[in-house]
Amino acid sequence: MQKRLSILVSGRVQGVGYRGYARLIANRYCVTGYASNEPDGRVSIIAEGDELALDQFVTDLYAKDEPLIEVQSIEVSELPYVGEFAHFEPHFGDFQKEMFVRSELALEYMREMLKLQKRSLKTQTDMLDALRDMKKESKKRREVLERMIEAIHSQG
Known part of the structure; x- marks a missing residue:
């Protein structure tokens, strides 16, 4: 049975490629319609297709x-x-505005990635320092064991 749905999606769904994602999913299930951004930050979708396909599409x-x-x-x-x-097609607004919003979002993500990278490098440095300390301690213990073995052999 063919159906038509009106779908409103809330969350971080604008400026992140959601309309294009919706198109990929729609193509997978042979769903037709469109997706567009709403002024309130949601994405509005009109979708038509087989009932089972639409259920999978929404999921x-x-x-x-x-x-x-x-x-x-x-x-x-x-x-x-x-x-x-x-x-199924994504509807886009003003090209310059869309590009500006996406560029700003990309900069935010890059900042977050750089912060994560710095934390990761700090963790790696700390781990390397700990490994160096373990190596030094291991060398000291090996030297002690070698002296003990040498003493045992010289007494035997």
């Missing part, structure tokens, strides 16, 4: 394996089926 819209996308909630309501779409 996959949670984007659980996507590192930049963070879906908090999905509101779904059924509409009368129209059959007006040939494919």
